[in-house]
Every structure is written in structure tokens, then in C-alpha cells.
Amino acid sequence: MIIPLLRKDPGSAENERWAERPAAQIEAFYRTRFSANVARLRDIRLWEDYYRETAVEMRKSAPFDRVILIGHGGYDGPILNGHIVASALTVEGAQAKATRIAEAQPGLEETVTISYDVGQNRDFSRFMESRWNRLSKKDPAEIRKILLNSERRLQPLDLACMERQCPAEAFVSLPDDSDREIKRAACESVCRNPLFLWRSSDEIAPERFRTFVRSLSSLTAQDGLIVLGMCNPGSDVPERESPWDVGGALVHSNLASGPHQTYVHLLAAAAARTVAGPIGKTSAEDVVRRITGFEERRPQRNLRIVAPATRCSP
Template sequence: MVDLARAAMVIFLLVWMGEGAVRSLEACESGRQVSDLPMPRRVLLVPLLRAEPGTEESEYWPERPARIIERFYRRRFGADVTWLPEVRIWADYYRQVDRLRQQSAPFDRVIFIGHGGFDGPILNQETLREKRNMTGSHRSVTRIRESQPGIEKVLTIRYDAGENAAFSEFMASHWDRLRDKSEVELRELLTRVEREVQPVDAACFEFHCSYARLYEIEDPVARANRRELCRAVCRKPLFVVESEERVAADRFYRFTEGLKSLVDPAGLIFFGACNPGTEVPEIEPDFKTHGTMAYSSLAGGPHDSYVRLLAAATDRIVAGPIGKSSAADIVNRIRLLEQGRSQHYLRISDPGPACGGD
């Protein structure tokens, strides 16, 4: 019995390892292969300077693997290596790319190093547009921000200026300070202001949280929680926050057209980040599912991953990790790729039809 169980486990591991090897390194049959890549004579490194919120991470962390990769290309191939420095928002990137397009020949490799996800590389959020509406006493402020090229994060705050004078005055006098805060920070701050200026409805509170009702709750923590819940329920809301993410085709194609002009037609685009090669769900279970762009109609989509989407949009070979990555992982993947050695969980996509291209 033990031998049978052990044999079953060995078979399972062999099957699992085999699937990983097949799905991890993908060089498509429809056209160009990894072996067709030109010798890396000109390399562009793009460290994306962003620290993960809520951590002590330095925004400069991508520069360390970039320096190691630069030494690798210079020593092994005698390559000319260029950096795009101080890229924190996409405006920083586009400004330097526009200059490079006018002054520089195409690169054999363009390598991004930073945070990323199913919808591509991530930088700090940048406000693209802002709109205010007034209809009678009703007010709304809409802010559109971008942290990934092609994905707009739309946030709208609605309130009635005639409902509470103190709250309306706060919104009018403090918006310039509020506009750059995250959605979570905005909700927390406005909720705190609402609690300070909007009184609790006394009749509602007495009905739900009278002394007699609270006295029936023996646990003091549960009693305090009930009291806070009653205050929240019996305080008329002063604002509504609505948010959504949507595809912005013009922003996506601005990114891909600039990238296409940077890379030699036979060259490689490499995304050193988490999940660019990971398959996204075929059907989004809800609007918050990541992989929005890959699942859209962009570049003849839907596509099964960001890597395939970018290959189709740029007509270049594109590569990136399947699953999580790290600084050390990015360096190792570049070395293995350039040395022609196999590796697990890296998707390499040619723009041909078999890889989801046009």
C-alpha cells in the first residue's frame, strides 16, 4: 500500500513538472523564434521607481538589478546600455521616450524592471483629468488617474451642498489637498469629517441603541461595537464615492506605439515584474478582476496574457514571468534567456496568429 501511494505521488510530480515545463517557456511556431533574436548590441533599461504602498520598500529598488543586468550585457556582449532614469509616473517615461525616438537608433532589448500585474507595469498614480459638475445644490467631482498604461481609474464623489453647510465648506476649501489622495484615504477622511459635522438622528439611535437594549449585551466589546454600528446607521450620509476601472485605448496605444518605435523589429521587450505572462480568466467574474486589458478587444483581443497582448500590439517578441517575480528572479531570467538556457514559468510570445496576434 505504501509503495502504491509513493508511486502515485511520483507520477503526480512528474506530470506536474512536465506541465510546468511546457507552459512556462513558450516560443511560438508561427514565425520568429527566441533563437532569431539579434545579438544584444543596444540595450535600454527602464527601472520603474515605485515603492509598494504600506511597506518600507525603497522606490529605488529596481536600480540594483538594473546595474547587475547592465554589467552582464556590457561584459558578455560588449553592449551599449542606456537607462531611462527617474521614472516615477508615466509622464516621466513618455517625456524621455519622445526624446530617444528623435535622437537614438532602435534598441535590440528594452527591459522594464519594477512592480507589475495582469494589466502590465505599475507606476505611481497620476491624475490625467478632473471634472466638476453643479446641478442645483448637487455637486460631483470626478478624477481620472493612471498607474498602468491603458487602464483609467475613475473616482467620483457626489454630495448635496444644501444638506450640511460645514461639509460643503470642507469640500470647497480642501479639494486641492484631497485630489492626490488614494481612494481609501479619501473615504476614510470624508467619513471622519462626516462624523464630526453630521449629528446622529436621536430617534433612530434611541430605537436601535437605547440604554435598555445596550444593557442586554453583557460583553463590553460587543456593546461598544453595537453602539458604533447604531451611530453609523443613524447618521444620514453626506457623500457617495463611486469608483471603476476602464480600458482607455488611446492611452494604451500611446504606450505601445512609443515602445514599438524604441525596439528593433527583430528585438525583444522584457517585462521584469509579476504576472505579465500569467494567463487571465477567460470570463471576468466581476468588474474588479485584473487582466482587464488582455480580456478586452485591444490589438485584436481578447488575449490570454499581457505578454501576448503587447506582442500583438507592438509586432515585437515580448517576454515576462508567469506568476510572482523579484529583483533576483529578473536578473536570473535575463541571464538564462541570453545564454539560451531553458527556464520555468517564463512566457515568450511572438506576435504571430498562434500566439494571439492579429
Template sequence: MKNLNTVVLFSIVLIGIYAASVQGDEHSTKPCLPYSVKLSDLNLQQPPRRVLLVPLLSGELDSNQNPRWPEQPARLLEAFYRHRFNTTVKLLSDVWSWSDYYRQVEQLLQQGSSFDRIIFISHGGYDGPILKNAVYLQEQNTTGSTINMLQFSEAQPGLKNVLSITYDTEKNRQFSDYMASHWKDLASMEFDAVWQQLTGFEKQIQPLDNSCYQRYCSIEKLALRPPQQREYQQHLCELICRKPLFEIKQSVELSPERFFRFTTSLNSILNADGLIFFGACNPGSISPKIKVQKDETELLINSTLAGGPHMSYVDLVSEASGHITSGSVGDSSGEDVVKRIMLFETNHPQHHLCIVVPGIN
């Protein structure tokens, strides 16, 4: 009786969801299949026998949002699949970084697990699901007395964030010793925090050029400035009149190796007639075609990866993996993700998903 009541409840929910869904916003259907397409029109395992749910735990920056918010929609979907289709459901836990994800996928491989659906629930953008930026590699290169320390991190598979710190070991022994002992600690820090820590230490050990400082920031010079500008002027003088001990830079670069590692992980545990689903904001949205700079978004879908550029992230992953791939169009909450998957799995068309079949768009 309990299972019957659950099925009835899901049926009532689905009726309400479908009634609301058909009123959805219209979006361009390229490269997506028409919105009239239903699950029964696709070469997918129906009903799914095994489902993998991947809640990616990462709160919005500068917000009080619970970083575990994806777990709630994941639990709702777990109950839906179990009660509606008697599906075996695996839910990954504590995925805070892509390293966490790859480690758990490797465990699934060792167990011989495979799935008919892989569903991500997370924050996202035009270049796919987003986790907190996490370091995956640190390198050190030495040329003579010059050391270049490189730190590679990622928040989205395929986008490599590079932090570069260069310094001369002959300039200041204290700074060189500090870098040697603190380099590993920087892996847990954001760029601004790294910059502040290093400039703070530099300020302690590297004296100002007094003649330079007096030239630009003497009491007489500051008196000529409006009061609200004096503190900023002093800050500039300290930057200009202190001989720098290091150079720090950051950049965002395309990393085909990291992107294809991600799609390979999907292929390794997804059955041939399986579906990849991205429950996030904009993986199915068509990105505006603009000239992309290195520090902008849409690097992945505007690249030549998998025969690109591509109209959307869903299109890119579908072509790269060879699997039918789907994702939300526009902004999506956790509740939206649950509704859209329920509609899809119960063979209803809707206006909020982009579905791409590899090779035909």
C-alpha cells in the same frame, strides 16, 4: 584585463544559471513559443546595439521593501550588456509614476534615440507592470446645484481607477467651500484616506438627527447589545442618523486610450527588430479564464483590445505593438529577471519565459 575578467565571471555565472534553469517548472506553452526556442531562432537584432532599461520604482504595499529595489537588477544588466556585447545602455531614473515614464520617453524621442531592447523591471501581475496608483486627470461637472468631481488614476496602463465625489452645493455651504479649496489636495491620497477625511469633516459640520440616534443608539438600546458590539453599533448609528453631504464611489475601468498610449510609446523608440521584455511577476503567465467583474484583475487580457481576449499580457502587448515580446512566467524576483535575460541573450533555451511573436500564435 579587467574586461576579460568580467567576461569570464559572466560566463561562469551563466553556466550556473543554465544548469539551474533546465530544472524549472513546466507551464503550458500556449500562446508562448516552445521553450526550446532560442534567441537565434527569432528575428531580433543580435547582439543588441542599444538597450533601454526601465526600473519602475514602487515598493509592495504594507511592506518595508525598498521601493528602489529594481535599480539593483538594472545595474547588473547594464554591466552585463556593456561587457558582454559592448552595448550602449540607457537607464531611466526615478520612474515613480507612468507620467515620469512618458516624460522621459518624450525626451528620448527628441534626442532621436531608438533601441533594440526595452526591458522593464518592476512589480507586476496578469495585467502587466505595476506602479503606485497616481492621478493623471481631475474633472468637475456641474448640473444645477449638483457637482460631480471625478479623479482618474492608474497603476497599470490601460486600467483606469475612477474616484467620483458628488454633492449638492445648496445642502451645506461649509462643505461646498471645503471641497472647492481641497479638491486638488485629494490627488495625493488613497481612496480610504479621502473617505476618512471627508466623513471626518462632515461629522464636524453636519449634526446628527437626534430622534434617529435615540431610536437606535440610546443608552437603553446599547445596553441590550453585547459589550463588544456597542462601539460598532454607535458607529453605524452615526452613519445612518447623519444626513450625508456627499456620495463617494470608486471603480476600475478599461481605458483603451491609456493602454494604446503605452504601446505607442514602446513603438516610438523600439527598432523594427527589437524586443520588449517585462521582468515582473506573471506577465507571461496564462490567466485563468473566469468571468471578470469590474473591480477584478485580468481586465486587460480578457478584453477585446488588439483582437483579444488574450492568454497573457505578453500576448496582448505583442499583438498591440507588432513586436516580439517576452516576460516571466510565474513569480519572479529581481535576481530571476537578471538570470533569465542573461540566458536569453546568450542563446540558451529556458523554462521561465513566455516569448510571443505577433500574428503567429
């Protein structure tokens, strides 16, 4: 089974369907080289799509020898568009709080909270009241960009502060426009009274991780292989120095008797299946080369393969 995960990185020009091309090439390889029956899932944009479509496949097919996921990934596994678990805008007295909890990686919930004083700027408060429902469906990076643009539009700069922080002569020695823009943005962040406080954190949702693992285990034969065709599932995860560090929350958790060395180790231990995934970054072309090379037993580097009995030290 081949599962292209349809997602484009926010701010990039890539097509969300980029994973379908390597999926088609890999499907053709298995059909031609091994005369294999190959199932391919389509239009998987959210994890709810994945669970719905895999449930259909499990009812009509025996477990697969290979289950291959192709898409964006990271230290904590495959990434899809964030499924909104919860969203709310609440007001208590003069304080308002907008909350968005979403799952882009199975078992990892990203919580964003936006706090503000409803009386500080009435226009901003009305903006949040009228737009939050639509805003909450966007990627956090896009939400923050929209809010900052709104803040710039609605909250005037302290001009005296700007004169102190960014006098004209401060820009003379800067070599190009981009440096001057960075300097100006830094000054404005100091000289504009902020309208909101942004907080973001990752929380582990063990049961949702176990749901994903049960799905993969059911799809994959006992002696089969799960392949993660994406960046970093086989990469060693640096020790997190604080809860705000990016990546590795699942790997460093106690899931499946963790912590584990990599996401490949974690998934192999949790699913009781052999798992393979690249070490470091990869591309669509690399995914095709790695899978065909593995099946044809050609030597290659930077592909981590972990059997379920292989465990890292706790």
C-alpha cells in the same frame, strides 16, 4: 534599454526607488557578459516622464535589442503613479460631484466620482471645496481614507442604532482587538448616515494604449525583446464576471484583435515584438534571475514568452 518605474505601493513602507537596484544589477550584467551598450532611464514616476525620456532616446539611438521595464505591474501591465487626465468639482443645485480620471496603466483610465448633498453637512461641503484640488492628486485609496476620516469627524453616530447593532455583549465573545475593531467599524458604517457616495470604475482609452505600444515598438528592434519585470503580465486573466472586477480590462478587450490570454499576448500582438513576463508574482531578485537566466539559456519556469505571430483564440 532598462527602465525602472518609480512607484511605491500606497500604504507600504517600500522606497519608490526599489526598482533601481535590479536595474543597476541587470545593466552591470549586460555590460560585463556581453560588453553591451546599455541606456537606463531615470526618475520615471509618471507615464508623461516615460514618453518624454523615451522620445529623447529615440532621437539619439537606434532601436534596442532589449527593452526592460522593471516595477509594479498587474494583469493590465505596468503601473506608475496615476497621471491625472481630468479633475473637476461641479455643483448643480443641491448636488455636488467630484470627478477624478487618472491613468496608472497605459490605456486604462480609472474614474472616481464622489457625490454628495451640499446641504447635508456644510462642514463637509466646505472641506471638499477647499481640499479637492489637493486630494485629487493622491492615490484613490488614500483619498477614500481621508474622506472616511472626515466623515467620522463631522457626522455623529446614531447612538440608539449603535446600541441595537453593537451592544456591549456583542464584543465579549470576540477573541482579540482586531476582531473587535472590525465589528465596531461594521456597526458604525450602518449607524452613521453617509456624507458621500463613492464610485470607481476602469475605462479603456484605446488611443492612449496605442501611444504606449507605438513607443515600445519604436524603442525595440524588429527582432528584439520587450521584458516586463513585474507581477502578473504573463498570468492568465480570469474571465471578468462584472465591470467592477479587478484586472484584465485591457486583456479582455478587443484591442489588437483581442481578447487575449495574458497581457504578454496582448502586447506582443499590438507591438509586433516578442514579449516576456513572469507568470504570477515576482520580486526584484526574481527579475534579475529571470533575465540573466534567459540570456544564459538556463531553464526556468513561470516565464511566459510570446512571439508576435502567436495569438490566442478570440
